Amino acid sequence: MTVLGTGAMGAGVAGSLLREGHEVTVWNRSRERALPLGDQGATVADDPGTAVADAEVVLLTLFDTDAVVDVLEQSAGEAPATAVWVQCSTVGVDGTETIVQIAAKYGITLVEAMMLGTKAPAEQGKLTMLAAGPAEVLDRVDPVLDAIGAKTVRAGDRVGEGTALKLAANAWIASITAATGQSLAIAKGLGIDPELFLQAIEGSASDSAYAHTKGKSMLSGEYPAQFALDGLRKDIGLITEAARSAGVSTTLLDALGRVYADASTAGHGDDDIAAVGTAF
Template sequence: MTVLGTGTMGAGVARSLLRGGHRVTVWNRNADKARPLADDGATVATAAAGAVADAEVVLLTLFDTDAVVDVLEAAGGDAPEGAVWVQASTVGVAGTETVVQLAEKYGITLVEAMMLGTKGPAEQGTLTMLAAGPADVLDRVVPVLDAIGAKTVRAGDRVGDGTALKLAANAWIASITAATGQSLAIARGLGLDPQLFLDAIQGTASDSPYAHTKGAAMVGGDLAPQFALDGLRKDIGLIGEAARSAGVSTTLLDALDRVYAQASAAGHGAEDIAAVGTAFRRDAQ
């Protein structure tokens, strides 16, 4: 199988596929990001078209709509006729419609498998996969989904249903991460050790493992990217567009957009989303 895009998530899932016994070809526009995977047993292709030439499954793990479109235009006609293309890039509602149209143009069999999780789960093969597409086609890629995910949620039989679920899930991720940063900042600002907030919610009805994961990063200052802040900012924009088109209020999304943008403007865009906590500091106002 082939993985197109070997950034933080793509490299992780490629390694999980290799551990699962799959023969994997990888390609990335920046070849330096793909080359290290050769040491793990992957075949590193120099062009997208060549990477898909013999693929039974093609996994798209790219940053945005433009990147997916570029790859489909470059390689869409070069895969075997029976290959299944698995769109795993977060590109939003409009972006997904564009991808579907291109798939039809090139006669591509397309399904979705959005990845819910960050760098660690991608490398460990414990992502949650949000899949969508015809059931019989999804059945063909179950071994791939099982190699990179701990569970798969089938969102529907239409390519786009997986995207819809991913946008809803990432709205939650953006909200809970920012809310954790705000609560830690309030505790600190009122003279307390911010760790006390995490201790207080632990084991209660309001507890969340994610709050502890990101809260620990905020308290300890470990902002090495598991999910880059600017990547989530991109997703918040896509979520807002989808919400407005569906008639859903964006009041909270607009606030989230501002606070993540503030953290990015302060130089934290390439750091983990836990860096949103910096936007609540007194000196950041």
């Protein structure tokens, strides 16, 4: 088992695989970020080609399309022909098509399993995996997905359908997080304790566990990163492009892009997405 990319999500995924008894090799562009996984029992490779040399399954947990393409170009010919490559990076519709084309160029067996969740679920093996690809290939990687996720939703048999579902889900995450910040700001601005907003929705049809999790962070003014704000900004851009190309209105997405950009400009790009509340 190989994990290429050990940022917040990749490190959590690798840790979950190790905890479930899998033999894991990891690689990261900044090697020092992968070294703690070596202490947990993983093999830390010096380059992606070496990392995939004996892999049955390769997980791509990288930041963007350029990173995935670069790693594929470096390592595709080094893996066993029987290896299954699982694209887990959020790269949007066009990025996914680029990766599909490169996989075809090198004869790679490719499926995707988008990760719905943040740092803590990744570390706990409680992600929701949004998978797509030929059913018989997904069957082969189910034990891997079970080790890193609480459930798997199969979006379709074509790589790209998992991406489509991830974009829709992240639009929801971006919206409810920003909406929570707005409601807390309105309550405070009108002279009442903003925590009363969270009490008001608790247990109602409009309640959301996410509103409480992110709302508590907003109220405390502390934003330890579970999902970095600039990472979600990148995703909002991908979602906006996809929506526009599909003929879906981007009115709300455009507003979300501005709000998250304001928080980033104020210095919160590396903080958790809850820091979007500062924009209000």
